[in-house]
Amino acid sequence: MVELEDNKEVRRAMLSAIREHLAASMPFDAVHDEHHAEHKANPRISSAVADEQSASPTERFRNALEAVAGHCLMVNDERAAADLVLEILGKINARRIAVSDSLLVKRVMSHVKLDAEILVDASKSELFDCDAGITSAQWGAAETGTLVLEADAERHRLASLVPPVHIALIEADKIRQTLGEVLESLSEQGRDRLSRTVTFITGPSRTSDIELTLAIGVHGPGELFVIIIEGRDK
Amino acid sequence: MDHQTTETFDQNAREALTDEQLRAALRNLVTTFGERRKVAITTVDDWEGLRERARAIKDETLTHLDKYLEEFADNAERAGARVHWARDAREACAIVLKLLRERACEHIVKSKSMATEEIHLNAALEAEGLAPVETDLGEWIIQLAHETPSHIVVPAIHKSKKQIAELFAEKVGIEPTDDVAVLTSTARRVLRQCFAEADAGISGVNFGVAETGTFLILENEGNARLTTSMPKIHIAVMGIEKIIPRLVDLDVFLKLLPRSGTGQRLTSYQSLITGVKKSVDDEGPEEVHIVLMDNGRSRMLSHPVTRQSLACIRCGACLNACPVYQQIGGHAYGSVYPGPIGAVITPQLAGIKKAAQLPYASSLCGACREVCPVKIDIPELLLHLRAEIAEGTTVGTADQKGPVKRKLSEQMAFRLYAFLWSHPSLYNLGTRVARLMQRTVMRNGHIGRVSGFVSKLAPPLGAWTASRDMRAVAPRSFREKWRDGLSGRR
Numbered sequence: 001m002v003e004l005e006d007n008k009e010v011r012r013a014m015l016s017a018i019r020e021h022l023a024a025s026m027p028f029d030a031v032h033d034e035h036h037a038e039h040k041a042n043p044r045i046s047s048a049v050a051d052e053q054s055a056s057p058t059e060r061f062r063n064a065l066e067a068v069a070g071h072c073l074m075v076n077d078e079r080a081a082a083d084l085v086l087e088i089l090g091k092i093n094a095r096r097i098a099v100s101d102s103l104l105v106k107r108v109m110s111h112v113k114l115d116a117e118i119l120v121d122a123s124k125s126e127l128f129d130c131d132a133g134i135t136s137a138q139w140g141a142a143e144t145g146t147l148v149l150e151a152d153a154e155r156h157r158l159a160s161l162v163p164p165v166h167i168a169l170i171e172a173d174k175i176r177q178t179l180g181e182v183l184e185s186l187s188e189q190g191r192d193r194l195s196r197t198v199t200f201i202t203g204p205s206r207t208s209d210i211e212l213t214l215a216i217g218v219h220g221p222g223e224l225f226v227i228i229i230e231g232r233d234k
Numbered sequence: 235m236d237h238q239t240t241e242t243f244d245q246n247a248r249e250a251l252t253d254e255q256l257r258a259a260l261r262n263l264v265t266t267f268g269e270r271r272k273v274a275i276t277t278v279d280d281w282e283g284l285r286e287r288a289r290a291i292k293d294e295t296l297t298h299l300d301k302y303l304e305e306f307a308d309n310a311e312r313a314g315a316r317v318h319w320a321r322d323a324r325e326a327c328a329i330v331l332k333l334l335r336e337r338a339c340e341h342i343v344k345s346k347s348m349a350t351e352e353i354h355l356n357a358a359l360e361a362e363g364l365a366p367v368e369t370d371l372g373e374w375i376i377q378l379a380h381e382t383p384s385h386i387v388v389p390a391i392h393k394s395k396k397q398i399a400e401l402f403a404e405k406v407g408i409e410p411t412d413d414v415a416v417l418t419s420t421a422r423r424v425l426r427q428c429f430a431e432a433d434a435g436i437s438g439v440n441f442g443v444a445e446t447g448t449f450l451i452l453e454n455e456g457n458a459r460l461t462t463s464m465p466k467i468h469i470a471v472m473g474i475e476k477i478i479p480r481l482v483d484l485d486v487f488l489k490l491l492p493r494s495g496t497g498q499r500l501t502s503y504q505s506l507i508t509g510v511k512k513s514v515d516d517e518g519p520e521e522v523h524i525v526l527m528d529n530g531r532s533r534m535l536s537h538p539v540t541r542q543s544l545a546c547i548r549c550g551a552c553l554n555a556c557p558v559y560q561q562i563g564g565h566a567y568g569s570v571y572p573g574p575i576g577a578v579i580t581p582q583l584a585g586i587k588k589a590a591q592l593p594y595a596s597s598l599c600g601a602c603r604e605v606c607p608v609k610i611d612i613p614e615l616l617l618h619l620r621a622e623i624a625e626g627t628t629v630g631t632a633d634q635k636g637p638v639k640r641k642l643s644e645q646m647a648f649r650l651y652a653f654l655w656s657h658p659s660l661y662n663l664g665t666r667v668a669r670l671m672q673r674t675v676m677r678n679g680h681i682g683r684v685s686g687f688v689s690k691l692a693p694p695l696g697a698w699t700a701s702r703d704m705r706a707v708a709p710r711s712f713r714e715k716w717r718d719g720l721s722g723r724r
């Protein structure tokens with residue numbers, strides 16, 4: 001086995017190599033910049049890209065999600081959401097269901113009367129045996145039909161990933177127009193409050209690795225149902 | 235498997251050109267990804283503006299890379315990740331091996347990562363008796379076949395579904411099938427067992443966010459999510475150039491990367507991982523390690539032209555757009571990174587001696603520059619590298635560089651040409667002599683493989699006509715026509 005040098009020493013060496021190389025480039029930079037003025041044209045770097053849209057976020061979300069083979073359903077309240085969940089679970093004949101610990105999921109599931117095993121803290125091996133996973137989502141991005149799930153808000157990582165069907169519940173007012181807006185909200189939380197894992201989900205799992213032929217559901221869920229709760233009667 | 239076989243680039247390219255199945259696969263790639271990309275980039279308002287912004291962010295980061303790297307590493311460590319620094323491939327592999335050994339990890343799953351391909355991590359681990367399993371479908375296919383990726387986004391693009399079915403029949407005992415859905419579900423079934431047993435996961439990184447210490451992985455299949463959440467230990471290997479300053483900068487790159495690579499608006503999944511879980515009850519690994527790797531990158535910072543190489547976000551668009559890649563595929567390059575970006579970074583990473591032919595594997599048509607989402611001027615880079623090769627200077631480390639031998643006859647020819655060019659009367663005499671001499675080898679105004687007739691010129695011109703035709707010297711030169719009046723008598 002190779003003897004490793006002290007990590008701090010290597011860090012110092014790598015950073016000083018970077019500084020040396022950057023310093024060596026300075027005389028060339030001045031000449032080069034004159035020839036590549038266009039790269040300097042935009043000195044203010046980055047911000048969310050502006051986006052004006054007339055469509056409502058929920059409509060836009062649905063269109064984008066359906067374009068990537070996800071199912072999008074809209075309901076007025078949590079009871080109606082529960083009815084849909086029941087219907088989906090019935091259709092796939094779910095015997096074992098993994099749910100996240102989110103409050104929204106808890107409330108909706110309290111209305112779901114089903115003769116099936118519902119696991120809040122499924123173990124890894126149990127998860128491989130589940131027919132569906134149910135989570136909520138903390139944000140949505142309408143432009144791409146993307147769900148954003150934060151680990152601090154719910155334990156979502158495996159329930160949204162391992163079972164073949166993922167059902168996600170989201171309140172309509174959590175859907176922003178763009179991913180840029182969601183990123184801004186995440187960034188406003190500050191580095192210490194940011195969840196240790198944030199997952200963006202856009203449609204079901206897919207691959208084109210064999211002759212570029214699309215196949216759905218390779219490692220993650222083959223079906224994604226997003227239920228948007230409009231809450232108009234709240 | 236040794237990748238550095240660029241000595242044989244000409245031979246590889248010639249063989250690839252006769253491989254009909256490969257060429258059909260490449261045509262499929264070009265039309266599918268090429269067309270999808272064209273549509274996808276119309277779904278943002280200001281594609282040009284986005285590209286410029288992306289490049290500006292990368293330029294800002296790279297010219298202050300020391301600062302942003304430290305910020306990234308410190309923030310990742312605050313959040314509980316362990317950051318390891320590796321100057322080269324050898325150190326990076328040794329770090330990963332040590333981590334796995336100390337924790338007695340036996341079952342290792344990997345998600346697709348070009349950085350780990352670059353350092354031949356699998357071979358290093360296998361040499362020590364470990365057997366990491368690639369879990370991306372394309373990577374798993376080539377791992378089963380003991381091959382190497384031929385594309386940085388779709389690694390098994392060179393294999394037909396028939397070959398894949400035969401491979402699966404042999405290795406995992408399925409009935410041969412031409413149903414892609416069956417092949418895919420086979421991978422799901424077999425690899426789930428690996429995920430269930432895995433005690434360590436290894437991944438690459440697409441972006442590292444300095445202000446939070448977050449690393450981000452983009453994917454479509456879900457194997458990277460499984461790799462980063464099932465095992466107790468996670469190790470992410472990233473090149474030092476993956477840093478971006480802020481979380482909001484991701485907006486720009488998430489718009490550019492999937493559209494350029496696969497023509498998607500967004501890949502199915504992005505995982506943003508910041509350090510290690512906050513409490514034992516949370517999901518995810520107990521330990522997160524990040525290996526920050528230089529391996530030839532920092533020296534690219536020393537000139538603005540080479541520095542561009544580090545802006546690359548590995549989208550693969552330049553491969554799909556390149557007329558050379560389109561004809562010969564990825565393996566002919568004989569390097570981990572193929573295509574236009576491979577032709578510029580391989581000589582810089584591996585040393586010019588090992589890859590001196592690659593900067594010439596391009597017609598300088600500029601298609602790569604047109605599609606590159608971060609506006610890397612690859613033709614400019616190719617010329618820069620060719621100049622360094624010709625001068626025998628600066629690319630690579632001391633032991634990797636050193637003059638690349640050019641044929642004496644080629645050097646002499648260029649000297650003679652330069653001499654004639656600067657002496658008009660001699661030049662004119664020369665063209666007249668050439669006109670007389672070429673009669674023996676010319677057909678229809680061309681010299682080369684014309685209408686079944688193969689004419690050969692003496693070296694070094696013979697090298698030119700070995701693979702293409704040469705225009706014969708015109709009956710009357712431009713200067714002669716000019717002298718007689720351009721529109722005048724013939």
Ligand code: SF4
Nearest residue numbers: 546547549550552606
């Ligand atoms: S050089 Fe540009 S086009 Fe090629 S892979 Fe890198 S980012 Fe993509």
